[in-house]
Amino acid sequence: MPESTLTITGLNKKIGRKNIIKDLDFTVRPGEVFGFIGPNGAGKTTSIRMMVGLMGITSGDVVIQGNSIKKNYKEAISEVGAIVENPEMYPFMTGWQNLKHFARMSDGVTQERIKEVIRLVGLENAIKTKVGKYSLGMRQRLGIAQALLHNPSVLILDEPTNGLDPSGIREIRRYIRKLAVEDGVSVIVSSHLLSEIDLMCDRIGVIKNGEIIAIKDLNEADDAKVHTVNLILEPKDQAVELLQHEEKVKIVDTSDQIRVEMDKSDIPQLITRLVAEDIEVYGVDAVKSTLEEQFLEMIGENVIE
Numbered sequence: 001m002p003e004s005t006l007t008i009t010g011l012n013k014k015i016g017r018k019n020i021i022k023d024l025d026f027t028v029r030p031g032e033v034f035g036f037i038g039p040n041g042a043g044k045t046t047s048i049r050m051m052v053g054l055m056g057i058t059s060g061d062v063v064i065q066g067n068s069i070k071k072n073y074k075e076a077i078s079e080v081g082a083i084v085e086n087p088e089m090y091p092f093m094t095g096w097q098n099l100k101h102f103a104r105m106s107d108g109v110t111q112e113r114i115k116e117v118i119r120l121v122g123l124e125n126a127i128k129t130k131v132g133k134y135s136l137g138m139r140q141r142l143g144i145a146q147a148l149l150h151n152p153s154v155l156i157l158d159e160p161t162n163g164l165d166p167s168g169i170r171e172i173r174r175y176i177r178k179l180a181v182e183d184g185v186s187v188i189v190s191s192h193l194l195s196e197i198d199l200m201c202d203r204i205g206v207i208k209n210g211e212i213i214a215i216k217d218l219n220e221a222d223d224a225k226v227h228t229v230n231l232i233l234e235p236k237d238q239a240v241e242l243l244q245h246e247e248k249v250k251i252v253d254t255s256d257q258i259r260v261e262m263d264k265s266d267i268p269q270l271i272t273r274l275v276a277e278d279i280e281v282y283g284v285d286a287v288k289s290t291l292e293e294q295f296l297e298m299i300g301e302n303v304i305e
């Protein structure tokens with residue numbers, strides 16, 4: 001198996017005099033779900049439009065299963081399935097009729113394959129129902145089924161959870177994970193809300209002002225991650241003074257409780273030190289900072305909607 005299904009190198013998009021996408025570089029591995037995260041206007045849709053051949057590339061390249069989108073456009077694009085704008089489905093036709101209709105547009109999609117994609121997205125029981133009666137989540141799944149008809153190795157979904165309720169989000173998450181894990185499809189999902197997609201992603205790439213500012217592996221063991229620790233210590237002033245001299249501790253707030261940031265593994269040592277200095281420990285509460293908080297810190301904003 002190749003190490004990466006999709007490789008983006010030095011991708012740039014200039015519109016007029018504005019550099020909208022700047023030197024994008026990342027790879028997506030086989031069977032991986034990659035989250036493409038950034039606030040509105042960061043450049044997610046523009047990047048995705050270049051990846052799926054809907055928009056010209058100013059410089060750089062997108063290589064899919066070894067095929068450059070610039071040099072071997074047809075081969076590269078045949079490996080991609082995508083929902084970029086809202087999937088165009090006919091509400092007066094059943095799910096099955098819609099898929100038959102789209103199957104006619106690509107070469108070599110068999111009846112068997114149509115049944116297979118229906119199973120993949122779990123729409124067996126609703127496939128004879130008119131799409132007009134589908135929930136938004138079911139429509140999204142039908143859209144995914146359509147994008148998978150020609151058996152692509154990469155599936156690209158722009159904001160797939162947009163407008164879905166929590167149960168719809170859970171459904172999409174489940175089918176996307178299944179596609180990646182059981183069928184080895186590489187999936188790229190974009191979102192401006194990390195909380196909606198972090199559970200389905202193996203890695204995330206954070207984009208801001210057209211640049212990737214961080215790539216984060218969500219499967220890494222996180223024991224060593226920095227925690228926010230709330231401490232109740234007496235006498236407080238003496239405790240704060242001691243903490244100020246601790247190299248591995250960063251004081252965040254002392255107005256009410258004492259709040260610090262530190263590695264969880266350093267907590268026992270700190271407590272030993274406090275006790276040795278005759279400080280009484282009434283409470284220690286370690287809270288891992290959520291990915292959402294880390295993300296907001298990275299993009300330097302408190303509100304991203």
Ligand SMILES: Nc1ncnc2c1ncn2[C@@H]1O[C@H](COP(=O)(O)OP(=O)(O)OP(=O)(O)O)[C@@H](O)[C@H]1O
Pocket residue numbers: 015018020038039040041042043044045046047192
């Ligand atoms: N055709 C265009 N001409 C000029 N500027 C454009 C054009 N298309 C996009 N932009 C600008 O490029 C930037 C990135 O837009 P893009 O739609 O890719 O962001 P996004 O991350 O997908 O945001 P959203 O989540 O709001 O869709 C924005 O500042 C947008 O105004």
